[in-house]
Amino acid sequence: MSSKKIVAPLALVAASVIAFSGCAANEATPAGRPGGGSTAAGLNRLTGKGASSMSVAQTTWVADFQGANPGVTVNYSPDGSGAGRDAFKSGAAHFAGSDRALKDDEMGAGKFAGCSADSSALNLPVYISPIALIYKVDGVTDLKLDAETAAGIFSGQITTWNDPKIAALNPGAPLPAASITAVHRSDDSGTTENFTDFLAQAAPSIWTEKAAGTWPNAFPGEAAKGTAGVVSAVESGKNTIGYADESQAGSLGKAQIKVGSEFFGPTADAAAKLVDNAKKVDGRSDNDWSLKLDRKAEGQYPIALVSYAIVCETYKDPEVAKLVKSYVGYIASDAGQKSAQAKAGNAPLSADMVAKLKTSVDSVK
Structure with missing residues (x-):
């Protein structure tokens, strides 16, 4: 056939x-x-x-x-x-x-x-x-993060966009001295489970919760229902960041994630390598x-579902x-x-x- x-x-x-x-x-x-x-x-x-x-x-x-x-x-x-x-x-x-x-x-x-x-x-x-870390930040068109910094943002340990840890990964970027609004899913979500699995595997000293489909009560943020809800909240907000299936990210910024010494964007090819591993x-x-996914292997985009x-x-x-x-x-x-x-x-x-x-x-x- x-x-x-x-x-x-x-x-x-x-x-x-x-x-x-x-x-x-x-x-x-x-x-x-x-x-x-x-x-x-x-x-x-x-x-x-x-x-x-x-x-x-x-x-x-x-x-x-x-x-x-x-x-x-x-x-x-x-x-x-x-x-x-x-x-x-x-x-x-x-x-x-x-x-x-x-x-x-x-x-x-x-x-x-x-x-x-x-x-x-x-x-x-x-x-x-791939699951994209989608963002809308005044003046920022290219954002780079690593697992520890992403975990710090979503756990509430990093609260402003000009935090030294974000600035170190983005030299010269016009990061505002503004509060971060981190958006997460309010419903039981496999996207959340995959995202928190990445944080738990790649940044266990910061993300101390296990991977789960429901957002842990220990960590703050703004809640929105469904992929569309998260995208809408990030898009309509100010200085926001969230996570969503890349196919529905629209025109929002998409962070590059550091794995080893390289940065990877949420592309299909880079996500496919996660499944190969x-x-x-x-x-x-x-x-x-x-399948059991290895989020720490090099040469791949690690946040995929x-x-x-x-x-x-x-x-x-x-x-x-x-x-x-x-x-x-x-x-x-x-x-x-x-x-x-x-x-x-x-x-x-x-x-x-x-x-x-x-x-x-x-x-x-």
Whole structure:
């Protein structure tokens, strides 16, 4: 099957729907096209909820998929990773989008209402993107930070923009003698978990809290809901800084982060190297691809997220399994990844990971 971005003329749309109609519940749509669809009696609506970071990518994937499959509706609600995981657990969503994989104590048979009683979940990384430290500071168009300085800002230990530690990293920059307003997420967020994981790994003497999806009460700042809320608060404020998926940073400044002796901006290529350095989490099934990220390795942008599609190993309803396999199979394919990159600027999965995820998606029942 060609891996080029799909264009869905009538003939291909018809072929895609016909192909889906003849699929058994344990057959995946071929990778590389947004196949799937509905039969007269089959499921024609898929519900997902979760990470707001990949809302641009999900909008792109949904448009591709629905365009190739008339009569099928995919609803993805970007209410945050925590909300997505909760909805998946309760059976309110067929799949979740999450900026972290499920933890060991969240996994296991009997914990997911939409899955068979003997089924656990699979964590499938489908979206890789840098998290930008976005800022709006009077007179500053180029900002450089290291892990310790970022941790100092967000922990409340560094409170003004002309602090000597910021000035040392930005010689000659017109840093104002103004208070810093640091904006963080108010909701349970995988973006927050990835950002605090970076701070905890790279600046443990300053960031004394563990990585977490909810902002620690010990540290101050202004709270805003969702990625859009953080971007809006930084943009509408004065002398502000926050963190958000790079694809939604708009025209705001984006800090460069020092790793070793080099500074890296939040680019897709630099973020992809973080995933290249990742290891698979021990103790999971062969078809689960939860990853452990090394935030301190050199030659990479260290603040990136890997967003997962969380699905059942086995669904209670085979019609749900069929449509989940078709949709998630498309977004994890080379064509789906490249389609999202054009709009969201994510780092596409490697060919090796695409092949591994195809095997995992094929295993869903």
